[in-house]
Amino acid sequence: MSGQLPPQIQNQLAQLQQLQQQGQALVNQKNQIEVLKKETESALKELDGASEDAVVYKNVGEIFLKAERATLLEDLKERKDLLELRLTTVAKQEERIQGRFAQLQEQLKEALGQVPPKGG
């Protein structure tokens, strides 16, 4: 079917498809970051609620290292900030892709409106 379309339109269609894939990849990435952020927030809540002299460990691979509660709290806060920053970045990228997608879609609609119907 696409073989009957002018090369420029075929090219735009391919770009549109590529943008759609990029958009989907960004949505997946955003979901993964959100899951990590939620996990970090939950760990922060648990750690914050633990007594100041609570015995805490940091999991490093298969071993657990005894750690200071205050240090771990700092680590988790930093991790949360970093994840929030990544979320903002991904959201901006997503917005840009969506904008480009909408623009290209409009261009395609216009171009397709000008293409005379084949066959018939």
Place this chain on the structure above:
Amino acid sequence: MAYQEYQAEAEAIVQQLNLTQMTVQGLDRAVSAIEAMQSAVEGQDILVPIGSGSFIHARLASREKVILNVGSGVSIEKPAAEAVENLKVRRTEVAEGSKKLNEVLAKIEEEMAKIQSVVEKYQAGSEGVVQ
């Protein structure tokens, strides 16, 4: 197309349900282990799993302290009773999530059945048409 999308979504949900099922089983095993530990004595010989059905010898240093993973690479030592309580709360949350997933799955299956019935009617209709 819609049918295939529903099918893909249903498969993803089934996979998630399997994962939640495994999580529930893991939580149950942890609770059983802590509860069983209460009837053990400190210094008792125990076998600690190291994966693939293999074990190393160890001695129980404390019946009262349990290290719980709270996520993000952090674990906190808690009294056994509190640990059990915590694990049971997690189990309830996971089971609740599983229930919601089952509800979504049932709705998707319902929609798929509707599409199937429309397709069957259409096929039955077109079979009657002789070209």
